[in-house]
Amino acid sequence: MLLFCLQPSYAQTVGYDIYLTSEEVKNQPGEKRQTEFDCSDRIFVVVIAAGLSLEKHELKVRWLDPTGEQKELTRYQFDGLSVTKIWAWLQLNGPTGAIVGQMFDPSFGMEEFIGDWFAEVYIDNKKVSLQPFRVLC
Secondary structure (H helix, E strand, C coil), X not given: CCCCCCCCCCCCCCEEEEEEECXXXXXXXXXXXXXXXXXXXXXXXXXXXECCCCCEEEEEEEEECCCCCEEEEEEEEEECCCEEEEEEEXXXXXXXXXXXXXXXXXXXXXXXXXXXXXXXXXXXXXXXXEEEEEEEC
């Protein structure tokens, strides 16, 4: 028996389309790209990857607050496909008891969240994007 293994003579290029949104459609992030968010929004970072190998990969998102400190870290294992869509999200929560004050002032207890943020996006420990965004209340 004779077996042949055909491999392309070129290296496949990996490409990414990365954006932020708070739009949800059927419990998934929508396609509306945003850079400004309200304190009550669920903020999604969406990664559409093309050309990843058909093996396990890891998405990592570091959510950096206005002081530059890491507020949250999201890690997610996924399988590569010809085109892969994955996402992570950030939900900001004020201190306990802030809900009563927010009835009169939506920014009550959320002052530390207001300002310029960044979502650092890594695939397999390689930084592929830095997404700036602003949180307003």
